[in-house]
Amino acid sequence: MTWSIEPTLPEGWELVVGLEVHVELATATKLFCGCANQFGNEPNTNVCPVCLGLPGSLPVINGTAVKYAMQLGRALRCDVKPGIMARKNYFYPDMPKDYQTTQYDQPTNSNGSLVLPDGFVVGIERAHIEEDTGKSTHVGGGGRINDAVYSLVDYNRAGVPLVEIVSDPCLDTIEHAKAYVSGLRDILLAIGVSDARMEEGSMRVDANVSVRPAGTTELRTRCELKNINSIRSMGRAIEYEALRQIDLYTSGDNPRQETRHWDEAAGRSTAGRSKENLDDYRFFQEPDLVPLVPTAEEIAAIDAAMPALPSARRAALMEASGSDAEVVATLVDRGQDTMAIAAIDRGADAAKVVTRLQHDLAVDDFSKVTAESFAELIIMESAGDLTATQAKQVLAEMVDSGGHPREIAEARGFEAMEGDELSGLVDQLIADNPGEWQRFVDGDEGDRKKMQGFFTGQIMRATKGQADGRAVAELLAQRSAG
Numbered sequence: 001m002t003w004s005i006e007p008t009l010p011e012g013w014e015l016v017v018g019l020e021v022h023v024e025l026a027t028a029t030k031l032f033c034g035c036a037n038q039f040g041n042e043p044n045t046n047v048c049p050v051c052l053g054l055p056g057s058l059p060v061i062n063g064t065a066v067k068y069a070m071q072l073g074r075a076l077r078c079d080v081k082p083g084i085m086a087r088k089n090y091f092y093p094d095m096p097k098d099y100q101t102t103q104y105d106q107p108t109n110s111n112g113s114l115v116l117p118d119g120f121v122v123g124i125e126r127a128h129i130e131e132d133t134g135k136s137t138h139v140g141g142g143g144r145i146n147d148a149v150y151s152l153v154d155y156n157r158a159g160v161p162l163v164e165i166v167s168d169p170c171l172d173t174i175e176h177a178k179a180y181v182s183g184l185r186d187i188l189l190a191i192g193v194s195d196a197r198m199e200e201g202s203m204r205v206d207a208n209v210s211v212r213p214a215g216t217t218e219l220r221t222r223c224e225l226k227n228i229n230s231i232r233s234m235g236r237a238i239e240y241e242a243l244r245q246i247d248l249y250t251s252g253d254n255p256r257q258e259t260r261h262w263d264e265a266a267g268r269s270t271a272g273r274s275k276e277n278l279d280d281y282r283f284f285q286e287p288d289l290v291p292l293v294p295t296a297e298e299i300a301a302i303d304a305a306m307p308a309l310p311s312a313r314r315a316a317l318m319e320a321s322g323s324d325a326e327v328v329a330t331l332v333d334r335g336q337d338t339m340a341i342a343a344i345d346r347g348a349d350a351a352k353v354v355t356r357l358q359h360d361l362a363v364d365d366f367s368k369v370t371a372e373s374f375a376e377l378i379i380m381e382s383a384g385d386l387t388a389t390q391a392k393q394v395l396a397e398m399v400d401s402g403g404h405p406r407e408i409a410e411a412r413g414f415e416a417m418e419g420d421e422l423s424g425l426v427d428q429l430i431a432d433n434p435g436e437w438q439r440f441v442d443g444d445e446g447d448r449k450k451m452q453g454f455f456t457g458q459i460m461r462a463t464k465g466q467a468d469g470r471a472v473a474e475l476l477a478q479r480s481a482g
Contacts, residue, residue: 018169032059051159053097073109083108102130123168342371
């Protein structure tokens with residue numbers, strides 16, 4: 001995980017962001033019918049009377065979707081309670097029924113939280129179950145329905161099971177918003193309830209953005225940003241919207257509550273529709289579906305089967321290694337925390353374990369490297385059996401072909417150079433390069449660093465990498481002090 005510099009708002013203003021993350025669940029079929037839940041099929045082939053909203057058709061809830069939703073709720077530390085499906089009434093071409101079946105005042109999951117790698121806690125208001133809409137394609141004009149020449153609708157996605165995760169309006173920086181969405185994706189993949197592919201629309205983000213004078217607590221008018229298809233786009237969209245609202249306030253105007261559509265290519269948003277009030281949706285309980293009433297036994301079984309989540313894995317690695325939060329988050333993101341802890345438990349030096357993983361095992365596939373062999377490699381390096389350069393070369397071969405580090409080292413003829421031999425080489429090198437040595441002894445910090453690199457490089461070439469770079473540095477320091 002990388003952390004970028006946070007864009008600075010004009011002095012005297014602060015950001016308030018709440019995110020609505022829509023996650024498609026990885027069930028075999030849709031939420032209320034037996035149509036396939038598959039991405040990329042020919043338009044309007046995964047449809048039936050139920051998901052097309054034809055008269056006389058009746059929904060039947062997908063039990064796996066409900067189980068997945070509860071698993072996600074528990075992973076987000078939500079209270080899982082009895083829930084009721086409701087009808088949310090509005091007209092849009094991609095809603096063939098003219099209403100969406102969702103949860104309103106009694107969601108299955110509520111009052112959760114997610115802890116970010118830096119310790120910031122994001123409150124989660126609810127994670128409710130609903131059906132997805134179809135997909136509209138507006139041809140001509142600006143790609144919006146109001147100026148399109150014509151529109152096409154694909155109902156394959158209509159009725160796909162969703163969980164909408166609604167955060168509290170507590171995100172105060174763009175980096176926290178990015179870390180939150182990244183953290184959600186990590187949890188979804190860890191528990192296996194969604195593939196969380198933003199590029200395919202199975203994970204979509206709407207950002208509710210407002211600004212306020214620094215130090216105040218009021219929640220001012222917010223705008224909802226839509227059409228965000230990556231974490232990077234979300235960051236750009238939030239920054240643009242915050243600055244747009246600040247410009248309005250400072251010019252004596254006010255933002256209006258509305259949806260705005262993000263144009264990634266143009267780097268700006270455009271106004272959509274005025275945001276409806278709750279009364280406009282005319283929510284009422286879905287008469288064709290019974291309430292969802294999870295039992296205590298079902299919830300206990302979900303908790304018992306829950307895998308280790310990213311936050312717990314970060315905490316475990318931080319305790320075992322003593323590394324800082326950013327490095328730990330990187331190793332957990334790569335899935336290397338289990339190997340790190342196992343190697344440390346086998347007696348490998350924690351600092352060396354983390355350094356080797358962070359810098360020399362940044363590869364897509366390290367499956368041929370076992371925790372046992374990796375630990376042995378670090379132990380050999382710590383004991384002086386291998387130099388740092390040799391250890392790096394042995395690890396590279398382990399990644400490609402597997403094997404035991406001691407056998408690889410013997411096959412390559414690697415052995416650490418004896419101290420007396422190395423000392424003699426350093427003395428000879430100093431004698432052969434008096435000018436460079438004088439710069440090392442009398443120079444400033446920059447000169448000393450540069451000349452140390454020169455001498456170390458010469459030794460490494462002369463010994464074909466068998467010298468220990470740290471031992472060379474120690475000998476140089478001893479010679480300059482004496």
